[in-house]
Amino acid sequence: MTDSPDSRPPCVVVTGVSGVGKSTIARRLAERLGVPFAEADDFHSPAGIRKMSSGSALDDQDRRPWLESVGRWLGDRDAAGSGGVVACSALRRRYRDSLRAACPAVLFLQLTADREVLADRLGARTGHFMPATLLDSQLATLEPLAPDERGACLDAAPDPEEIVRTAVELLTRR
Numbered sequence: 633m634t635d636s637p638d639s640r641p642p643c644v645v646v647t648g649v650s651g652v653g654k655s656t657i658a659r660r661l662a663e664r665l666g667v668p669f670a671e672a673d674d675f676h677s678p679a680g681i682r683k684m685s686s687g688s689a690l691d692d693q694d695r696r697p698w699l700e701s702v703g704r705w706l707g708d709r710d711a712a713g714s715g716g717v718v719a720c721s722a723l724r725r726r727y728r729d730s731l732r733a734a735c736p737a738v739l740f741l742q743l744t745a746d747r748e749v750l751a752d753r754l755g756a757r758t759g760h761f762m763p764a765t766l767l768d769s770q771l772a773t774l775e776p777l778a779p780d781e782r783g784a785c786l787d788a789a790p791d792p793e794e795i796v797r798t799a800v801e802l803l804t805r806r
Contacts, residue, residue, distance in 0.1 A: 641667045641715025642803055643706050647722040648743035649770040651750040652788045653795070657743060658719035660796045665717065665803070668709060672720030674703040681709050689769045692726075699727055703734025710735045723773045728781060739806065740783030741799055747771060749789060782806075 642665070646658035655671055662669035676684075680694050690698075695798055702720050709716035722728045722740065732738055777783050784802050788797055 640713050641665060641712045642806065643715055643738045644717045644741060644803070645702075645706070645722055645731060645738055646717065646741050646743065646800075647728070648745075648788065649721065649723065649750060649774055650767060652743040652745050653792065654719035654721070656792050657741075657795050657799070658717045660792060661741075661799050662717035664796055664800055665715065667715040667717055670702070670705050670716065670718040672698070672702045672718055673775070675705070689773075695727065696730075698729040700724075700734070703731045704732060706735035706738055710737055718773060721770070723770060723775065725775050725778060727779070728777075729802050738782070739803065740777055740781060741802070742777050742783065742785045743788040743795070744776075744785055745788040 644658075644665075646654045646661065648654050655673075658671075659669050661664060670696065675698050677694075677697065680690055680698060683690060683694065699722075702718060706716060706718060720731070722731060747767070750771075777785055786798060787797065
């Protein structure tokens with residue numbers, strides 16, 4: 633018997649600016665759904681990581697191969713029927729469009745939080761290449777999900793387990 637598209641595990645991108653909790657939520661959501669997890673940061677080129685580490689934001693030319701790699705990962709999971717969850721900033725509509733082109737069934741969960749919450753989280757974070765100085769650039773770049781984009785915006789302030797519960801509820805209603 634062939635699975636209908638709605639009975640297959642979903643392909644989900646947990647989006648938002650640095651410090652919003654994408655990786656934490658995406659990892660827990662993948663565990664809850666029993667699907668593969670990927671961290672989009674792992675798809676960045678060494679040159680892209682060096683650029684961000686130096687405090688410079690990536691431009692669209694830098695992002696294109698990165699988004700293509702993330703999109704391939706999603707498309708492969710969708711084609712295999714395994715579903716998957718990836719933590720990926722995907723701040724602009726055109727970046728999400730690129731991911732959608734590779735995986736038309738993808739759903740986006742965009743995490744949001746106040747700047748103060750984000751700044752506090754980034755200030756406490758260690759071992760990550762993205763400096764807190766790029767937060768304002770990311771906030772200026774962020775384009776909220778449009779009504780025609782499949783997905784939802786979720787407040788990132790609650791406990792991660794509460795966010796994951798909400799996400800699972802949203803996904804089961806899809």
